[in-house]
Amino acid sequence: MLSNNRVELTLIEKNYLTPRSIELTYRGEDPICYIPGQFFSIEFTYKGDTKARSYSVANGELPNPDNRLLSFVITLVPDGVASDYFAAAELGSTVAVHGPFGNLILPKASPKRFIFIATGAGVTPFRSMLPELRSRISESPGLEVIVIQGVRNRDELLYADEFSELTQLTAHAKFMACYSREEGEVLSDNEKSGYVSDLYMDLHANPDQDMVYLCGHPDMIDQAVSYFDQQGFKPGNLKREKYQFSLL
Incomplete structure (x- = not known):
């Protein structure tokens, strides 16, 4: 179960949703807990330096065996470090995540x-x-x-x-x-x-x-x-x- 600890994930799927947006799906070894609307900080290595970026969980109705998958959408920005890294990321590559974070979640009782x-x-x-x-x-x-x-x-x-x-x-x-x-x-x-x-x-x-x-x-x-x-x-x-x- 993932809280705010550092956990390693492996890239298993990569799809271009638009010319400027990539959906990346990662798999962990253990179940990953989060509330829809929350985000994770993704830690990766770029040209020898450790970088970190925060991305909201994009998981929808896709099959998620044992809650081990996390999907994120990356918007490609010209000359952006994260954009360069994720655009070039190959299946099987790994990142570390911290989280989940954020209060952009649904309330227990719905409004009108x-x-x-x-x-x-x-x-x-x-x-x-x-x-x-x-x-x-x-x-x-x-x-x-x-x-x-x-x-x-x-x-x-x-x-x-x-x-x-x-x-x-x-x-x-x-x-x-x-x-x-x-x-x-x-x-x-x-x-x-x-x-x-x-x-x-x-x-x-x-x-x-x-x-x-x-x-x-x-x-x-x-x-x-x-x-x-x-x-x-x-x-x-x-x-x-x-x-x-x-x-x-």
Whole structure:
């Protein structure tokens, strides 16, 4: 059972989800415990130096024998140390992880409406929550779930099919994709041009019945927190996690 100890994992699968995003799946020798929404610090060696980066668990519905697998999504940044390392990582290579960490998790009791807002790979912790969200929708058909994913263009969407499947379970679930640089494309009803702020401001979020989760680019987080603070949200119903980028 993994807590905050250093544990070695072996890379067993590597897939490009988009031109700029890689999903890496690692296997441990012992069961790995975490709560959907949490993250791990990954320690790796790059050109003789030990580096560390934090990534949210992206595990979804994939088979996970004995809870020994962890999946992460890496966004490739030009000249980034972590990007170079993970892009070149071969199956069978190993890393060490510390964790789990973070409080971006679902509460024991559901609010009337969950609002999940992400940019880029910030959507991965929400993907890990999907099995639990499906279960809660089954138990409480009136539960509302809104997921907003902001990316530059359609090719950068992550797990859009899985979030869209959630909307087929209930009329109270909605998935919206927001493109900041998509031009000349015909957009469907669940696609919009612009930024995530253009969408969440139209939700008329109510701190008495809604719970908001934010994950992704620091600028988006800061802007959204300022907005929801003004609406009366507090730390108990406004959860956030910034994805910091480092080239070193």
